[in-house]
Amino acid sequence: MGDTWLSLQLGHKKLSRCVSAACGFHNFKPEAGILNYYHLDSSLGIHVDESELDHQSPLLSFSFGQSCIFLLGGLNREHMPTPMMMHSGDIMVMSGQSRLLYHAVPRILPFPGGDMLPPCLSVPPATETSDPPLIEPCSTLDWEVCAQYLRRSRINMTVRQVLQEGCSFPQVENLSQLTEADSYHHYDGEEMGREGHDGKDVLTKRMKMTEDC
Ligand SMILES: O=C(O)CCC(=O)C(=O)O
Ligand SMILES: [Fe+2]
Numbered sequence: 087m088g089d090t091w092l093s094l095q096l097g098h099k100k101l102s103r104c105v106s107a108a109c110g111f112h113n114f115k116p117e118a119g120i121l122n123y124y125h126l127d128s129s130l131g132i133h134v135d136e137s138e139l140d141h142q143s144p145l146l147s148f149s150f151g152q153s154c155i156f157l158l159g160g161l162n163r164e165h166m167p168t169p170m171m172m173h174s175g176d177i178m179v180m181s182g183q184s185r186l187l188y189h190a191v192p193r194i195l196p197f198p199g200g201d202m203l204p205p206c207l208s209v210p211p212a213t214e215t216s217d218p219p220l221i222e223p224c225s226t227l228d229w230e231v232c233a234q235y236l237r238r239s240r241i242n243m244t245v246r247q248v249l250q251e252g253c254s255f256p257q258v259e260n261l262s263q264l265t266e267a268d269s270y271h272h273y274d275g276e277e278m279g280r281e282g283h284d285g286k287d288v289l290t291k292r293m294k295m296t297e298d299c
Contacts, residue, residue, distance in 0.1 A: 097222050098116065098119060098245060099245075102146050102245040103116065105146055105179070106143075106144055106146060106179075109181065115143070115247045115249070116146075116246075116247065117246065117249060118138075118245075118246050118248050118292070118293060119243055119244060119245045119246065120243070120244045120291070120292055120293070121241065121242070121291040121292075122242040122244075122289070122290050123239060123288065123289040123290075124154065124191070124194050124240040124241070124288050125194070125239055127194070128240075128287065128289075129190075129194075130288045131190055131287070132163060132188050132189070132190040133189070134186055134188050134189075135180075135244070135246070136186060138246050138247065139248060139249055139253065140247050143247035144181035144185065145181070145185060145244055145246050146178075146246075147178040147180065147243070147244045148176075148242065148245075149177075149241075149242050150236060150242075150243075151174055151203075151204075151237075151239050151240045152174070152195065152197055152238070152240040153171055153173045153174070153195045153196075154171070154172050154193060154194050154195060154240055155169055155170070155171065155172075155192055155195065156169070156171070156189065156190075157169055157170075157190045157191070158170065158184070159187055159188035159189060160187060160188060161186065161187065161188070163188055165188065167188070167189075171195075172191075173204065174197075174206055174236075174240075175204070175206050191242075191288070194240050196238075202237065203233055203236060203237055208233075210224060210226060211224065
């Protein structure tokens with residue numbers, strides 16, 4: 087697990103608010119996020135996202151780049167999971183009963199056709215006309231760097247509300263004081279090993295709320 091905290095950017099928050107509102111969650115607060123970087127041989131072991139104090143709000147999951155098999159299980163590890171494909175551009179919303187279900191990503195699948203990008207990523211996004219714009223402008227060079235990376239990788243971003251209504255974060259002067267136990271997303275290495283997958287574990291980066299947005 088990487089130890090760098092990134093800021094949850096304004097664009098992530100706007101997008102997350104839009105998606106959650108469209109699903110009927112009008113008061114969703116995007117307070118933290120996880121970025122998972124998958125190579126073609128990466129996998130993510132079985133787990134439940136229960137570190138957040140609030141489980142009534144949805145967990146939003148955005149996928150980019152290569153596809154994957156996502157296993158959605160039950161309330162215990164023994165429950166037979168349902169396999170589903172997640173493709174670039176898919177958004178999964180885990181809410182209500184599904185919020186605390188076990189899940190895993192056992193396999194990344196290259197987009198059919200080999201070393202290629204899914205069509206939705208093969209051209210830079212058109213300049214947006216909505217006001218305020220949801221998509222930030224991106225230079226051709228930046229786009230090419232991202233596209234090159236996503237030709238052989240999958241990035242998943244989950245966005246979460248951490249606190250229940252009316253609660254606030256404890257004051258931490260220095261982020262380096264945080265221990266692993268403070269992490270919103272903690273995987274038990276042994277548990278993952280028991281899954282018996284041959285691939286490398288996914289690289290994870292945590293994102294936290296910034297005060298300015
Ligand atoms: O990569 C995915 O689709 C799932 C990520 C996930 O389950 C998580 O970050 O908690
Ligand atoms: Fe998860």
